Amino acid sequence: MTESAYLPEGVERQPLKTFTEKAYLDYSMYVILDRALPHVGDGLKPVQRRLVYAMSELGLSALSKHKKSARTVGDVLGKYHPHGDAACYEAMVLLAQPFSSRYPFVDGQGNWGSPDDPKSFAAMRYTEARLSPYAQLLLSELGQGTADWVPNFDGTLEEPKVLPARLPNVLLNGGSGIAVVMATDIPPHNLKEVAAACLHLLAHPDADADALCAHMPGPDFPTEAEIITPREELLALYRSGQGSLRMRARFEHENGDLIITALPFQVSGAKVLEQIAAQIQAKKLPMVEDLRDESDHEHPTRLVITPRNSRVDRESLMAHLFATTDLERSYRVNLNVIGLDGRPQVKSLPELLSEWLRFRIETVRRRLQWRLDKVERRLHILEGLLVAYLNIDEVIRIIREYDEPGPELMRRFGLTEAQAEAILELKLRHLARLEEMKIRGEQDELQQERDHLQATLGSEKRLRDLVGEEIRADAERFGDPRRSPIVARAAAQALDESALVPSEPLTVVLSRMGWVRAAKGHEVDAPGLNYKSGDAYQSAAPGRSNQPAVFLDSTGRSYTLPAHSLPSARGQGEPLSGRLSPPDGARFIGVMMGAGEDRYVLATDHGHGFIVRLEDMITRNRAGKAVLTVPAGAQVLHPLRIHDLERQYLAAASSAGHLLLLPLSELPQMARGKGNKILHIPTDRLKSGEETLAALALVDADAPLTVVAGKKTKTMKPEEWRDYLGERGRRGQRLPRGYQKVDRLHAD
Template identity: 65%
Template sequence: MATPFEHDSERLPLNTFAEKAYLDYAMYVILDRALPHVGDGLKPVQRRIVYAMSELGLSAASKPKKAARTVGDVIGKFHPHGDSACYEAMVIMAQPFTYRYPLVDGQGNWGTADDPKSFAAMRYTESRLTAYAATLLSELGQGTVDWQPNFDGTLDEPVTLPARLPNVLLNGGTGIAVGMATDIPPHNIREVAAATTHLLEHPDADVDALIAHMPAPDFPTGAEIITPAAEIRNLYATGNGVIRLRATYTVEAGEVVIDALPYQTSGARVLEQIAAQMASKKLPMVSDLRDESDHENPTRLVIVPRSNRVDIDALMAHLFATTGLEKNVRVNLNVIGLDGAPRVKNLRDLLSEWLTYRTTTVTRRLEHRLDAVTDRLHILEGLLVAYLNIDEVIHIIRTEDEPKPVMMERFSITDVQADAILNLRLRHLMKLEEFKIRGEQDELEAERQWLEATLGSKEKLNRLIADEIAADAEQYGDERRSRLVERGQARALSEADLLPSEPITVVLSREGWIRAAKGHDVDAPGLNFRSGDDYLAHAPGRTNDTLIVLDSTGRSYSLAAHKLPSARGQGEPLTGSLSPADGARFVGVALGDETLRCVLASTAGNGFATTLGELASRQKSGKATITPGRGAVALAPTLVAAADAEVCVVTSAGQLLCLAIEELPVLAKGKGNKLIALKGDESVVAVQAIAAEATLLLYSGKRHMALKSGERDPYRGPRASRGRKLPRGYTQVQALAVAAGKPAS
């Protein structure tokens, strides 16, 4: 037997019901909460706040009222949601650092740029509409928009507001719906008005033509837009992209003063980020920070460099890359169109659709006015009949029980005209009133002709729209705040760059133990070494230079020079930080700027020139640089300190060849070219790059010999030549060095 309610219910599969319920919710969030309408650029809650304030008489010229009064009207009459969410939406429209052209004029604490949510409770603040809000409301009562019942059907509210300017671009907005979001940046009134007018006059204009008038967004907090023009063009052509903003600064008495921050960036947060780097000793070139922001200077952050030798540009580039002083603002021009559907639109489509909305609005306004003018002329025509026959009209009114139909028949007037005559006051029956009627008739007739001509001509209608846009832009417009600047990408300083540059000498032992001594006046061979170990090589440089270690297989490695253990001890084994191949041994070190040239060679007599930057490797296993060849090993790298350097090569047979550095190939890696001709099982034992005027030292056992520039002439020759044999007693050279230095290998 059927239950009483069985025929009144609907049975659905759970998945069908869940899908429908979720889709209904999603559409509600998209259309009624999160996304703005292309017509007025407002979300429903914003529209209801502005309308409710206008109904309360809170114009720019009126006395402000408590924000709680407005919120109460909004949630009680139009928007049955939480009061805190409604108030927060109202606060956003009042913040000059959030809205380019605020709609609400707030008095009291409405938040700060450092903390936008620090606003006072609505029972403490007061508000009214701004003058700019008139561009949304001034035509509301002129038949321009559709109306709909409120949530309980007791009142009517506008579906959209009759915006006189493209507010959707001027103030922008953000919102997260279900499966979609919107991020519309604010723009400058004058630029948007110029682009809109251009599109109105040239309907075939493309995005490039519009960008000529409206080159980029314009943010209320200023700062610089450093996004390349090509990226901005692509953003407006697709409706999606990113705008990169960078803070602006000046240098006053050696101090860096930041006077504008990127959109929605907290100055306090930026100072926290910089202070954190200072506390962790990652910013040694900064000695102090100050926040001098006040009412007169909303943004004034002061960074005090440690000395006048600090590179301000490099410091700021580091801060741009590591703090909120540079920020990417996402752009997604997703709005609800005139068809009621959300869609991402490019700039041309967005302005074109708004112009369609504006054209419809102006047309409805003119038609509404034309109807009113026509009705008034009709009434004036009837009143004029009454004045011309005033005695007879008075007689009919005094003698007839129903004067209205009698007058309609006698004077051939309409019901409306008869009512107007009967509603005349006695004081309006003066002779002068006839002249007023004729004067008003003439004025209204001229207005009717203008209205009909404008409505009948697309060209005249467009001209009217363009003139109104220009007038509003002139009244409410201002200068651009966000400058367009071409800037390079900010680069964070490396750990080595941030370190103080101090002189050090890196010392490597034969067993691969490494350490660093302060200064350059270091007796590296005379240091204390572990039992069974001995001095191999040393390299003078600075703590922030690039340290390169080379092994016998020709692989190069990088280490942070400032992290090396002190030379007061015996150092640490390189194998603890690096992973050389089995059987490989470390043969030398080089320390200097990454642009510094050096020469790599092998015992097989091959070599090439390169830079320390090419040898750097972040891998523990290093990178292959020079290929020694079968049976050969790599030799210690030798730095090229002079432009006129020459390379001295000595063999196991005591042959010495000095050749010009220009004869060596410049490679990043490889085998290189033959440096000296070898015979039999002969091999190269040492290579040294030396300035042409410097003195070369040759070490053979406990003996050493110095060859001045002129004394090396007999040994100079072309690359791959045999060179010349050294004097007796120096045929077993173990190392070469430059005078005033110790053995290099």
């Protein structure tokens, strides 16, 4: 027996690969077509369409009383949408929230959420709802042969496949959804502008996106925040159907405060306040003194930011907040809809509107044909009734004498079954002479209407004109001014970190073992601070808290850290190796601070050096930046800060007691490299290590120079050290006996 013989009857056997592939594809198509994407015709997802239809069936028109939302949700779940009640109610809430839908379909009563917390709506047993007047744009033609009807999930009822929308709701309210491997993000638009674009496309079927955007320049959200995307980017978005746009909050000045009056779409004011408060708490917004929310019923959005003083640049402050909070937000746009062919596709604006107009023209054609059929049926009945009135005695006789008068009336007067049935259903009161006149009058009216309907249906131009007139009338009735102004603005830039930190004097202290700390003020006895056992003072640099601290290591690499982020000098600091990544074996030589244009002398003990600007040594790289080229066996000397390039001299002393002073102008200014020879040292003595460049110092033209050799010091007045002046790269002159083993040089 074959293996299949053991299977129960009706059970099919197939490979797992085939089964899973088919199951996943079926699920994917269900999610795409019956859950996540809107239809181009009415712009609704299935759950939204079923909600609107169920409410209309419950009689919840704009003129009716509100009914409990649970009643509507129950009807939708029980009749059309067998899914979770929470998801269905949330979809209903989104149709009712004026800050979520540009043109809400549901008129809600009760707590339907707030812009600060859209999900704070009450449970459906507490809220009440009815349809809004705008919903008539979807429902007014529903019973006029304009919709295809399909069975509901259990086959007991029918529901419309697509509602006969009178305007392109797919653009008016927009929508978003995530399906399998595809998504849709359609922003809302202004009704009058979209209607104008449709009218232009009706008159010019070949119009491109640029021509349509002359009437519909961009999206229009329920909020009054600005759309700051440049026009070219908006045009590109509508040409391709994909792109992004940015919205920015609106603000105004009031008594020195900054008042935020409108937030971007779906941005919570409470969240924005949290974001700003977090920056204030982290001391990243020192220029803000106070922050409060003064929103109320009269002012739905009123966030107040109080700057610290009048010197704060308010425009720069707001630009920083735009760049670092949700006061400016980007929105993805993906015009992905289910087309008239039942397939999802990303469409450009001309494609989208053209397809909707085809849908609308066909809907109007079906409505007119339905009305024409109804008029012709009525005319047919009226013809039969007129025959009866003209032969009233004979008709009465047949009805009295025959058991089945219908067939006899049909035979005697040449009537159809429908006409005979209408005659038999006449009431005696309608046999008066006056009724004949009414019939003739109704007949004339219906004949005129039939001629008009036939003429419209027979002419494509008249049909398109009718569609245009209806669009124009609906736009006049439901349209409103644009809410979101389109203003081209430059992208916001966050303030540099140094601009956000208060400028306070401090001194950065570096130890020999590479520990760093920052002491407040400039009057700091850095060598006298407490150091770890085995450690000692290495270098110190005065500066401001909003300036970077630049460190130089023994390999000639520079590193940068924000000075305000360094630990306090009340402790022993922290090791630089924890925040930086110097090469193995490298040690830190010195620290530098100042403005970016400040200059420093960098040199090695092999006698070469150059002048470099501080900004050329700044880097964000943890591994540092190569600045000074260090020859093999050479040591990096402590960097020297230049205060006056024109008046200062560079004093260089070798370990053999040779001293040379030269103008700073003779040193090259470079961003990186080895530099030029400062003091000449014989090559053989340099290689053997007998002599190196022992000390460097900067001395003003009228200041004394002190030479320290062991325990001896010699202070030379300007007229004395001028004897050691020479050209760069010279040997220099020997110092007096006893001062030839130079430890350091310094100028008072």
